[in-house]
Amino acid sequence: MQKLPRWADIVLIPAINLVLALVVSGIVVTFIGQDPFAALRIMVNGAVGSTYGWGYTLYYATNFVFTGLAVAVAFHAKLFNIGGEGQAQLGSLGVALVCLALPWPHWSLALLAAILGGAVFGAAWAAIPAYLQAKRGSHIVITTIMFNFIASALLVYLLVDTLKAPGMAPETARFPEGAHLPTAGDILALVGIPFSRTPLNVSFVVGLIACWLVWLLLWRTRLGYEIRAFGQSEPAARYAGISPVRITMLAMVISGALAGLMAVNAVMGEQERLLQDNVLGAGFVGIAVALMGRSHPVGVLIAAILFGALYQGGAELEFETSVPREMVVVIQALVILFTGALDGMVRSPLERAFLRYNRKPVSHAPAE
Amino acid sequence: MSAPAIELRGISKSFGPVRANRDISITVRPGTIHGIIGENGAGKSTLMSILYGFYTADAGEIRIHGNRAEIPDSQAAIRAGIGMVFQHFKLVQNFTVLENIVLGAEGGRFLSTSLEKARRLLKRLSDEYELHVNPDARIEDLGVGMQQRVEILKALYRQADILILDEPTGVLTPSEADHLFRILQGLKREGKTVILITHKLREIMDVTDTVSVMRRGEMTATVDTASTSAPELAELMVGRKVLLRVDKAPARPGDKVLEVDDLRVVDGAGVERLRGVSLSVRRGEILGLAGVAGNGQSDLLEVLGGMRAGTGRVTVNGTALALSGSGSDARTRRRRGIGHVPEDRQREGLVMDFHAWENVGFGYHNDRRYARGLLMDNAALRADAAAKIAKFDIRPADPWQTARNFSGGNQQKIVIARELEREPDLLLVGQPTRGVDIGAIEFIHEQIVALRDQGKAILLVSVELDEIMALSDRIAVMFDGRIMGERLPAETDERELGLLMAGIADTGRDHPVGEVEANLAGTAGKRE
Numbered sequence: 009m010q011k012l013p014r015w016a017d018i019v020l021i022p023a024i025n026l027v028l029a030l031v032v033s034g035i036v037v038t039f040i041g042q043d044p045f046a047a048l049r050i051m052v053n054g055a056v057g058s059t060y061g062w063g064y065t066l067y068y069a070t071n072f073v074f075t076g077l078a079v080a081v082a083f084h085a086k087l088f089n090i091g092g093e094g095q096a097q098l099g100s101l102g103v104a105l106v107c108l109a110l111p112w113p114h115w116s117l118a119l120l121a122a123i124l125g126g127a128v129f130g131a132a133w134a135a136i137p138a139y140l141q142a143k144r145g146s147h148i149v150i151t152t153i154m155f156n157f158i159a160s161a162l163l164v165y166l167l168v169d170t171l172k173a174p175g176m177a178p179e180t181a182r183f184p185e186g187a188h189l190p191t192a193g194d195i196l197a198l199v200g201i202p203f204s205r206t207p208l209n210v211s212f213v214v215g216l217i218a219c220w221l222v223w224l225l226l227w228r229t230r231l232g233y234e235i236r237a238f239g240q241s242e243p244a245a246r247y248a249g250i251s252p253v254r255i256t257m258l259a260m261v262i263s264g265a266l267a268g269l270m271a272v273n274a275v276m277g278e279q280e281r282l283l284q285d286n287v288l289g290a291g292f293v294g295i296a297v298a299l300m301g302r303s304h305p306v307g308v309l310i311a312a313i314l315f316g317a318l319y320q321g322g323a324e325l326e327f328e329t330s331v332p333r334e335m336v337v338v339i340q341a342l343v344i345l346f347t348g349a350l351d352g353m354v355r356s357p358l359e360r361a362f363l364r365y366n367r368k369p370v371s372h373a374p375a376e
Numbered sequence: 377m378s379a380p381a382i383e384l385r386g387i388s389k390s391f392g393p394v395r396a397n398r399d400i401s402i403t404v405r406p407g408t409i410h411g412i413i414g415e416n417g418a419g420k421s422t423l424m425s426i427l428y429g430f431y432t433a434d435a436g437e438i439r440i441h442g443n444r445a446e447i448p449d450s451q452a453a454i455r456a457g458i459g460m461v462f463q464h465f466k467l468v469q470n471f472t473v474l475e476n477i478v479l480g481a482e483g484g485r486f487l488s489t490s491l492e493k494a495r496r497l498l499k500r501l502s503d504e505y506e507l508h509v510n511p512d513a514r515i516e517d518l519g520v521g522m523q524q525r526v527e528i529l530k531a532l533y534r535q536a537d538i539l540i541l542d543e544p545t546g547v548l549t550p551s552e553a554d555h556l557f558r559i560l561q562g563l564k565r566e567g568k569t570v571i572l573i574t575h576k577l578r579e580i581m582d583v584t585d586t587v588s589v590m591r592r593g594e595m596t597a598t599v600d601t602a603s604t605s606a607p608e609l610a611e612l613m614v615g616r617k618v619l620l621r622v623d624k625a626p627a628r629p630g631d632k633v634l635e636v637d638d639l640r641v642v643d644g645a646g647v648e649r650l651r652g653v654s655l656s657v658r659r660g661e662i663l664g665l666a667g668v669a670g671n672g673q674s675d676l677l678e679v680l681g682g683m684r685a686g687t688g689r690v691t692v693n694g695t696a697l698a699l700s701g702s703g704s705d706a707r708t709r710r711r712r713g714i715g716h717v718p719e720d721r722q723r724e725g726l727v728m729d730f731h732a733w734e735n736v737g738f739g740y741h742n743d744r745r746y747a748r749g750l751l752m753d754n755a756a757l758r759a760d761a762a763a764k765i766a767k768f769d770i771r772p773a774d775p776w777q778t779a780r781n782f783s784g785g786n787q788q789k790i791v792i793a794r795e796l797e798r799e800p801d802l803l804l805v806g807q808p809t810r811g812v813d814i815g816a817i818e819f820i821h822e823q824i825v826a827l828r829d830q831g832k833a834i835l836l837v838s839v840e841l842d843e844i845m846a847l848s849d850r851i852a853v854m855f856d857g858r859i860m861g862e863r864l865p866a867e868t869d870e871r872e873l874g875l876l877m878a879g880i881a882d883t884g885r886d887h888p889v890g891e892v893e894a895n896l897a898g899t900a901g902k903r904e
Contacts (some may be wrong), residue, residue, distance in 0.1 A: 224751075228751045228752060228754070229750065229751055229752060230741055230742060230747070230752055233734070233741050233752060234741070236727075236730075237727045237730070237738065240727045240728065240729050240730070241723060241724075241727055241728070243683075243720075243723045243724045244723065244724050244725070244726065244727050244738070246683045246706065246724075247681065247683055247706055247716070247718055247724040247725065247739065248706060248707070248738050248739035248741070249682060249705045249706030249707025249708065249709070249710065249739060250707075251705060
């Protein structure tokens with residue numbers, strides 16, 4: 009039964025959850041002897057108080073958009089893809105191979121090829137657990153987690169051996185000049201708007217397009233219809249002739265491809281070479297982002313920006329005060345806790361409140 | 377006259393905006409069988425849940441034997457002498473009968489003492505009330521009729537003198553139901569008070585002394601059973617006269633559309649659910665498949681509908697269907713002209729969180745008429761939904777409602793509208809009117825007969841014998857994965873079908889009840 013209006017579900021509940029998380033964080037900050045309001049001010053200023061802050065916030069947000077969409081698409085098919093981390097790692101390998109393969113004449117060509125490379129590698133990495141789930145019944149949560157470790161180990165092997173550039177560090181050579189993506193600073197300078205030097209790059213636009221395409225997929229195509237139907241009820245899907253194997257495979261492949269695209273932003277857009285640890289937990293943050301965004305692309309985008317701000321604000325907090333790095337992780341964890349696990353705590357009182365103040369007759373038969 | 381066993385005064389209960397019970401007052405005399413009848417959703421179960429302490433009423437009071445009672449939980453209800461037998465039994469499957477009976481009322485330091493005490497009491501109770509059950513049998517080995525007796529014994533063990541039974545016959549064969557009614561009569565003779573909740577008019581007429589009718593959360597009448605009639609009660613239930621019989625012209629069967637030969641299905645646990653089923657359905661006829669739930673009818677519908685694999689030979693209009701592997705899915709079946717109204721509309725027939733308009737194309741969503749290039753034509757789906765809502769009088773008339781927000785009858789109308797409008801050559805229909813109110817039942821029956829009269833073949837599965845008798849042109853009875861026999865509706869009666877449903881093929885001789893039950897108990901394990 010639809011108990012809440014849509015706006016309350018999408019906007020009000022996450023907002024309340026966020027405020028609660030901040031209140032609890034404030035209490036914790038007070039306990040370690042810092043002023044919570046000063047800390048909040050520093051975090052907000054650091055995240056959105058300057059073009060520098062915005063640049064970093066949106067750069068992080070771009071990573072989370074891709075990993076968040078990945079989780080969201082799988083979630084519509086009731087598949088819990090915990091493997092965004094590993095799929096993004098494989099995506100980074102795909103992107104790096106593409107970027108290193110040719111002396112790219114122009115970034116736009118390199119971008120298109122890298123999108124393809126990242127998506128294909130990420131998708132392939134997700135396809136194996138998907139196949140095991142669809143055909144052998146191995147639980148996707150377990151297999152995707154295990155594939156994160158395998159991906160990490162694979163990358164280490166490649167970076168200390170096959171792909172290693174001369175030198176000390178386990179990393180590839182720098183990508184050629186033609187594969188460098190223009191940053192927000194570069195682009196905005198063309199129209200005369202000053203913007204700080206940040207890693208925010210054209211991948212952000214790719215992320216926005218991905219949001220739109222995912223929306224189109226889920227709510228405007230037959231495949232999306234089948235994915236959502238399958239996610240709601242497997243017996244119903246079988247009744248309608250929707251193949252569970254096909255939907256499990258396709259939903260996971262799309263999910264893996266989206267996770268793989270994260271590397272376009274992080275590896276191609278910022279690091280410009282393949283590093284050993286290039287995902288930095290974004291795959292896991294994607295789960296929180298999808299949860300908070302209710303698996304809707306618009307929600308995912310908003311949640312991704314929020315988490316981007318938390319990342320950037322947290323970094324500033326660490327830089328400017330004696331609040332330790334761990335504290336920032338605690339705040340992020342609290343946001344995840346309140347938006348994900350404790351969602352029901354806010355939801356049911358709110359539903360009751362709405363029912364009480366909104367007693368218009370509901371048209372279905374009395375419950376028995 | 378002594379104080380009423382139960383007296384409810386002005387009971388009201390709302391769930392959010394839904395008023396499940398409105399100002400209900402009822403008086404139940406001690407030592408009687410009191411029926412409460414009403415359609416699904418009329419509020420019967422809510423009322424009994426209040427009496428049994430699952431819900432607290434928003435307003436009103438409860439009096440037990442003249443004393444005002446507060447019943448905040450089921451423990452309090454048991455202390456007040458109220459026992460309840462639920463529609464879905466609450467038994468521990470791998471415990472014995474005795475262990476289940478003492479569960480929660482063990483008492484004493486050692487289990488063995490209470491078990492011995494229970495054994496003696498059980499012996500006495502079963503002699504007094506014809507409630508014969510082997511105390512050492514495991515629940516999982518017992519048939520549903522036996523399990524129900526265990527539930528009754530549980531209540532009696534807790535010294536209940538008011539027994540509430542919620543739709544007790546839904547899972548029973550006719551002969552099991554008759555036996556249950558004899559038990560209830562025995563309880564009444566011993567001075568117990570019985571409240572029987574049902575939506576079956578025949579049961580009310582057969583066993584109750586008094587009957588109360590509920591409609592849309594209100595108590596519309598309480599009358600002596602002897603002074604009323606089934607049509608009058610039906611009218612009180614729905615607020616207007618209804619046809620209990622279906623008006624239909626004699627069938628004019630044509631060519632065979634569906635032919636099933638030696639169809640077998642083995643489930644995931646290795647149990648053979650269909651053990652060589654053969655049947656055929658002709659153009660322009662309704663073949664009714666009767667049987668107690670769980671004897672293979674569902675499996676048959678699922679195989680024919682492309683939801684599970686089987687072996688054997690099935691042809692539709694002369695061409696064979698793939699029964700496993702590629703081409704055996706539901707989508708291919710639909711392309712072959714097979715429509716399917718599944719038994720469980722909420723689990724299978726609809727996606728409950730989809731809008732009505734999304735559900736209107738469910739299963740046919742690959743049709744060209746719902747496509748616009750690579751995308752789905754949602755506007756076409758919505759237009760189609762609006763048309764079907766108007767034609768089938770689906771309420772609320774809002775394509776944007778989610779399926780969950782429709783009542784059972786209207787959900788079923790969405791499914792029926794979707795499947796019938798395709799004019800399939802063969803329509804599979806499972807439990808078309810389960811949980812559907814009487815008004816909608818009539819409408820759905822008319823639609824099915826109309827499809828038959830267009831020359832389509834219909835395979836109807838229902839556990840409601842009345843429905844099978846009313847709609848079918850031919851009746852086949854299933855028992856334990858086999859067809860026990862075929863009859864013509866005009867040449868058979870409920871008694872004979874009941875014997876077939878109990879697995880007794882030779883219906884010529886008279887069978888003592890015990891034999892039927894022994895037969896059922898023997899297959900209960902497989903039916904689980």
